[in-house]
Amino acid sequence: MKPTVVRKVARADVGLVKTLGNLGVATVHEAQARWGLMRPYMRPIYLTATAAGSAITVSCHPGDNLMIHAAIEFCREGDIVVVSTSSESTDGMFGELLAESARAHGVAGLVIDAGVRDVRDLTEMQFPVWSKAISAQGTVKATAGSVNVPIVCAGATVRPGDIIVADADGVVVVRRETAAEVARLGTERFAKEQKSRERLKSGELGLDFYGLRAKLSELGVRYVDELE
Numbered sequence: 195m196k197p198t199v200v201r202k203v204a205r206a207d208v209g210l211v212k213t214l215g216n217l218g219v220a221t222v223h224e225a226q227a228r229w230g231l232m233r234p235y236m237r238p239i240y241l242t243a244t245a246a247g248s249a250i251t252v253s254c255h256p257g258d259n260l261m262i263h264a265a266i267e268f269c270r271e272g273d274i275v276v277v278s279t280s281s282e283s284t285d286g287m288f289g290e291l292l293a294e295s296a297r298a299h300g301v302a303g304l305v306i307d308a309g310v311r312d313v314r315d316l317t318e319m320q321f322p323v324w325s326k327a328i329s330a331q332g333t334v335k336a337t338a339g340s341v342n343v344p345i346v347c348a349g350a351t352v353r354p355g356d357i358i359v360a361d362a363d364g365v366v367v368v369r370r371e372t373a374a375e376v377a378r379l380g381t382e383r384f385a386k387e388q389k390s391r392e393r394l395k396s397g398e399l400g401l402d403f404y405g406l407r408a409k410l411s412e413l414g415v416r417y418v419d420e421l422e
Contacts, residue, residue: 195340195343197338197339197340198340198341198343199264199265199268199340199341199342200341200342200343200354201268201342203248203250203268203342203354203355204355204370205248205270205273205355205370206248206355206356206357206370206373207373207374208272210357210373210374210377211246211247211248211272211357211373212246213377213380213381214246214357214359214368214373214376214377214380215244215245215246215359217359217377217380217381217384218244218359218361218363219231219359219360219361219363219364219365219366220363221380221383221384221387222359222366222368222376222380223366224380224383225376225379225380225383226366226368226372226376226379230350230366230367230368230369231350231364231365231366231367232305232307232324232347232348232349232350232364232365232366232367233348233349233350234364235326235348236305236307236324236325236326236348236364236365237324237325237364238322238323238324238360238361238362239310239313239316239317239322239323239324239325239328240317241362242362243303243322243323243324243360243361243362244322244360244361244362245274245302245303245322245358245359245360245361246274246302246357246358246359246360247272247273247274247302247303247357247358248272248273248274248355248356248357248358248370249273249274249275249276249352249353249354249355249356249357249358249367250265250268250269250273250274250275250276250301250341250342250354251276251277251278251341251342251343251344251345251347251352251353251354252264252265252275252276252277252278252339252340252341252345253277253278253279253280253339253340253341253343253345254277254278254279254280254287254308254337254339255279255280255336255337255338255339256279256280256281256282256283256285256308257283257285257287257331257333257334258287258333258334258335258336258337258339259287259288259292259333259334259335260334260335260336260337260338260339261338261339261340261341262275262277262287262288262292263292263295263335264341265341265342266292266295266296266299266301267299268341268342269296269299269300269301270299270300271300271302272300272302273300273301273302274301274302274303274304274305274358274360275296275301275303275304275305275306276304276305276306276345276347276352276358277304277305277306277307277308277347278307278345278346278347278348278352279307279308280339283308283309284308284309284326284327284329284331285308285309285329285331285332285333286309286310286311286312286328286329286330286331286332286333287306287308287309287310287333288304288306288310288311288323288325289310289311289312289315289316290312290315290316290319291312293312293315293316293319293321293323294319296321297319297321302322303321303322303323303324303358303360304321304322304323304324304325305323305324305325305347305348305358305360305365306323306324306325306326306347307325307326307347307348308325308326308327309325309326309327309328309329309331310323310325310327310328310329311328311329311330311331311332313328322360324360324364324365326348342354348365350365350366350367351367352367353369353370355370356368356369356370357369357370357373390403
């Protein structure tokens, strides 16, 4: 593809984004049939980091953050910048100065399948970042890429305007067109889990209310008082 910057992005409803963010990565992932989860090496730079927003996608050359700078011009309040590279990279492509610029344009967080730097500063300013690596290795600004085109980030397809939900469990992508249904299913799942939580807290065994005793029997598991 020829290097391209797409200016206009159709974003998800703000209320849906908030609902999905409150549900969290694990519940959202289950609610959409375990689809859209990025690879588990994508970790938050501090454990309390949470974010949810519409994706602004960036395709960069490894070790080159030129297109991240280009993307910030088109960010709005609550967006999440999602960055992939054309080949594997762990270089520190995003740091405190870029975070200051991103925050000034309303960016709610960053997801990058590469490295970040200035982690102490990013943590102090509470700028949420999920990355593959932390590295002080510097980068250049020399190679063209694309903004707001479909990308693959950490194994997950991300289109501009899709919803990103990120927390200590990782990062999940929700297609903008299915967001309302996923939010509904996630809310129902959350309510069901709350009832299960109360039953477990009261001492009831999951073996019983999940009906797992029959499964054990079906699998041929035997119960004995002592081994012969």
